Amino acid sequence: MSFLNKEICDGDNPDLTEERRTATFDTDRMAQVIYGSEKFAARRRQITKSISRIPALQDTKPLAFMTREEKITEACRELDVLSDHWEQLIYVNDEEEALHLHREVIGMEGHPFALHETMFIPTLVSQASDEQQEKWLGRARKREIIGCYAQTELGHGSNLRKLETTATYSPSTQEFILHTPTITALKWWPGALGKSSNYAIVMADLVIKNKSYGPHPFIVQLRDEKTHQPLPGITVGDIGPKMAFNGADNGFLGFDHFRIPRGNLLMRHNRVEPDGSYLKPPHAKIGYSSMVKVRSRMAMDQGLFMAQALVIAVRYSAVRRQGFLEDKSQEVKVLDYQTQQHRLFPSIARVYAFIFCGLETIQLYEKLILDVNKNGDTSGMADLHSLTSGLKSVVTHFTGQGIEQARMACGGHGYSMASYISEIYGVAVAGCTYEGENMVMLLQCARALVKAVELVEEGHPEKLSPMMAYLTKPSVTVDLTVGPEAYVKIFQLIAKKQAFKATEQLHKFMVAGDSRDVAWNKSAVELTKASRLHTRLYILKTFIRRVESITDISVKAALTDLLNLHLNYELLDVASYALADGIMSSTQMDFIKNQLYSSLEKIRPNAVSLMDSFQFSDLQLRSVLGRRDGHVYQNLFEWAKSSPLNQSEVLPSVTQYLKPMMEKSKL
Ligand SMILES: CCC/C=C/C(=O)SCCNC(=O)CCNC(=O)[C@H](O)C(C)(C)COP(=O)([O-])OP(=O)([O-])OC[C@H]1O[C@@H](n2cnc3c(N)ncnc32)[C@H](O)[C@@H]1OP(=O)([O-])[O-]
Numbered sequence: 054m055s056f057l058n059k060e061i062c063d064g065d066n067p068d069l070t071e072e073r074r075t076a077t078f079d080t081d082r083m084a085q086v087i088y089g090s091e092k093f094a095a096r097r098r099q100i101t102k103s104i105s106r107i108p109a110l111q112d113t114k115p116l117a118f119m120t121r122e123e124k125i126t127e128a129c130r131e132l133d134v135l136s137d138h139w140e141q142l143i144y145v146n147d148e149e150e151a152l153h154l155h156r157e158v159i160g161m162e163g164h165p166f167a168l169h170e171t172m173f174i175p176t177l178v179s180q181a182s183d184e185q186q187e188k189w190l191g192r193a194r195k196r197e198i199i200g201c202y203a204q205t206e207l208g209h210g211s212n213l214r215k216l217e218t219t220a221t222y223s224p225s226t227q228e229f230i231l232h233t234p235t236i237t238a239l240k241w242w243p244g245a246l247g248k249s250s251n252y253a254i255v256m257a258d259l260v261i262k263n264k265s266y267g268p269h270p271f272i273v274q275l276r277d278e279k280t281h282q283p284l285p286g287i288t289v290g291d292i293g294p295k296m297a298f299n300g301a302d303n304g305f306l307g308f309d310h311f312r313i314p315r316g317n318l319l320m321r322h323n324r325v326e327p328d329g330s331y332l333k334p335p336h337a338k339i340g341y342s343s344m345v346k347v348r349s350r351m352a353m354d355q356g357l358f359m360a361q362a363l364v365i366a367v368r369y370s371a372v373r374r375q376g377f378l379e380d381k382s383q384e385v386k387v388l389d390y391q392t393q394q395h396r397l398f399p400s401i402a403r404v405y406a407f408i409f410c411g412l413e414t415i416q417l418y419e420k421l422i423l424d425v426n427k428n429g430d431t432s433g434m435a436d437l438h439s440l441t442s443g444l445k446s447v448v449t450h451f452t453g454q455g456i457e458q459a460r461m462a463c464g465g466h467g468y469s470m471a472s473y474i475s476e477i478y479g480v481a482v483a484g485c486t487y488e489g490e491n492m493v494m495l496l497q498c499a500r501a502l503v504k505a506v507e508l509v510e511e512g513h514p515e516k517l518s519p520m521m522a523y524l525t526k527p528s529v530t531v532d533l534t535v536g537p538e539a540y541v542k543i544f545q546l547i548a549k550k551q552a553f554k555a556t557e558q559l560h561k562f563m564v565a566g567d568s569r570d571v572a573w574n575k576s577a578v579e580l581t582k583a584s585r586l587h588t589r590l591y592i593l594k595t596f597i598r599r600v601e602s603i604t605d606i607s608v609k610a611a612l613t614d615l616l617n618l619h620l621n622y623e624l625l626d627v628a629s630y631a632l633a634d635g636i637m638s639s640t641q642m643d644f645i646k647n648q649l650y651s652s653l654e655k656i657r658p659n660a661v662s663l664m665d666s667f668q669f670s671d672l673q674l675r676s677v678l679g680r681r682d683g684h685v686y687q688n689l690f691e692w693a694k695s696s697p698l699n700q701s702e703v704l705p706s707v708t709q710y711l712k713p714m715m716e717k718s719k720l
């Protein structure tokens with residue numbers, strides 16, 4: 054049976070059309086699984102169609118040929134066009150639809166409202182009292198003001214306890230005085246801070262009567278609402294070009310005894326009364342919730358970054374012909390090489406796995422905020438923090454690797470900006486750093502793991518959260534032919550052993566006289582290994598759960614092939630642990646390898662459609678190499694001709710320097 058891949062169009066490259074015709078599932082149905090519901094998958098397509106009918110949003114100058122200033126101006130122009138059509142395009146206040154709209158129209162290089170949507174508004178939702186929301190949230194949602202999230206400083210990003218910006222309470226005036234005492238206290242990095250935002254959530258150390266209460270969120274007006282000039286007492290600007298994200302004005306910010314009213318401390322969970330008395334929040338880390346929000350989205354966002362790179366690489370691999378296999382009369386599609394499949398398909402499996410995790414963690418965060426805001430219930434915070442800390446680290450690391458492999462899979466053309474993969478890579482790997490540097494966050498995840506191991510050792514396994522329950526599982530001999538559950542069992546044993554080994558090492562150093570902090574540092578590499586295995590186990594189990602729940606038989610079959618590839622690839626990747634601990638035999642290793650190679654063959658006919666199912670428009674992809682029509686050579690040639698260097702035959706640099714140099718050459 055063959056299913057119509059909805060991307061088939063007359064005139065497309067026949068090699069791609071052939072791939073699309075041989076798919077064994079319906080790409081619209083697969084999109085429902087990817088985007089979590091039939092309704093949202095359909096809305097995405099509808100929004101894409103509506104965008105394609107707005108001439109001002111089509112075919113602008115390629116981003117690769119623009120300066121930073123041009124990129125920023127272009128993003129603002131697009132935002133302006135969007136705001137004229139906003140209510141026709143999406144349901145107002147629907148976060149997922151707004152994100153899709155921005156991704157498609159503006160792309161991934163950043164824009165003035167990026168942090169407004171992802172951190173400024175969410176912080177108001179989670180941290181502002183009802184009265185404060187009344188005052189600011191409506192204005193923010195209507196986009197009457199533009200906000201960002203200013204936390205990181207020149208001297209400190211990872212260690213929040215040492216942020217130096219102070220907010221000192223003055224009971225006589227009922228104001229906070231914001232101050233930047235040193236150069237290292239300058240806010241540095243916040244997205245959209247430099248030139249676009251006129252408001253910010255500023256994280257500053259709350260000081261009352263000479264006592265420090267640690268970082269707290271304040272809403273601060275930075276610029277005049279009419280003139281957009283910085284207010285007196287505020288120094289603000291752009292931090293300069295970056296590896297990627299150059300359509301964004303990441304900024305610096307300093308305060309010179311800048312006064313804000315008492316009501317600008319966000320007070321849903323803690324309060325400062327007029328006389329300066331302080332009411333504690335129900336959980337010490339509740340002020341960190343905006344970071345947890347972004348981390349809970351990262352598996353989805355990073356999955357989509359890697360998906361974009363793979364759409365490009367897989368489509369290109371299906372039209373690129375080079376070399377021969379059996380038939381010497383026609384060169385083969387490079388996608389038929391086993392090495393090419395091995396380079397790309399495990400990443401396709403990870404994309405699906407990450408997205409399924411993202412669907413889950415986004416919901417977990419929404420539930421947590423509901424529990425905290427409605428019932429003051431903070432009991433879910435610790436688990437979500439450790440889960441998202443591990444997940445953001447593992448997912449960003451593998452996404453970077455997967456995108457780089459996708460680039461190499463495109464050979465020379467992958468290195469051209471025409472592929473757009475280098476930009477996707479630059480944007481994605483920023484995720485290894487923002488929202489908590491990966492090592493730092495793996496170590497946060499390890500804190501929870503060590504605590505869980507200690508509970509088991511102290512004889513209290515009943516106190517473990519469900520995610521940690523595997524730490525009590527006894528060793529067993531596993532028959533891998535049984536199916537996914539057998540793989541889970543082996544993975545659980547590997548992860549459990551590493552968690553216990555790392556904890557044992559920590560305890561050994563402590564018994565020998567080291568403080569817990571020093572012993573922790575001496576065990577840190579082993580601890581991060583435990584966190585990675587723990588997180589990869591969660592990813593694996595989520596993938597299995599999701600595939601089991603699918604009702605469409607052909608979609609389920611295609612994803613089962615991908616799941617099998619994932620199980621074998623992941624287990625092979627961590628096999629050194631299993632072999633060292635005698636958990637797996639070399640015969641089992643051979644079995645896994647054979648399963649892996651046969652999974653590659655099974656996935657091959659569906660590869661293009663597995664990626665088409667993401668339904669990225671050409672506008673969103675921004676890749677000349679990865680366009681839906683597959684006419685890569687014509688498209689590349691047109692693109693190169695549009696390079697500014699080709700707008701004249703002889704460049705001024707030739708007449709001014711090269712010609713005179715050649716004429717006077719004495720060599
Ligand atoms: C588009 C791009 C946008 C980018 C934006 C940005 O980058 S914005 C900037 C992004 N910047 C960053 O991401 C900065 C990264 N740095 C941080 O987030 C923090 O400095 C930290 C979490 C690393 C340490 O914080 P700390 O020194 O205050 O804490 P500690 O280590 O002493 O642990 C004490 C206890 O607290 C617990 N706990 C901690 N957090 C949470 C939580 N959210 N929930 C619940 N619990 C939490 C922890 O588990 C531990 O529990 P235990 O074991 O005692 O039971």
Ligand SMILES: Cc1cc2nc3c(=O)[nH]c(=O)nc-3n(C[C@H](O)[C@H](O)[C@H](O)COP(=O)(O)OP(=O)(O)OC[C@H]3O[C@@H](n4cnc5c(N)ncnc54)[C@H](O)[C@@H]3O)c2cc1C
Nearest residue numbers: 202203204205209210211242243244483486487488489492
């Ligand atoms: C593109 C981009 C956008 C950003 N957007 C924002 C924003 O909107 N708002 C905002 O406030 N910030 C933003 N940031 C800042 C970002 O959150 C920080 O850079 C990040 O949290 C890392 O902190 P750091 O720079 O202090 O790294 P550092 O902590 O200085 O990291 C340097 C090295 O030290 C290691 N290290 C540090 N502490 C430990 C430890 N305890 N144990 C072991 N190793 C450690 C790290 O692993 C790393 O290898 C952004 C950054 C980028 C790149």
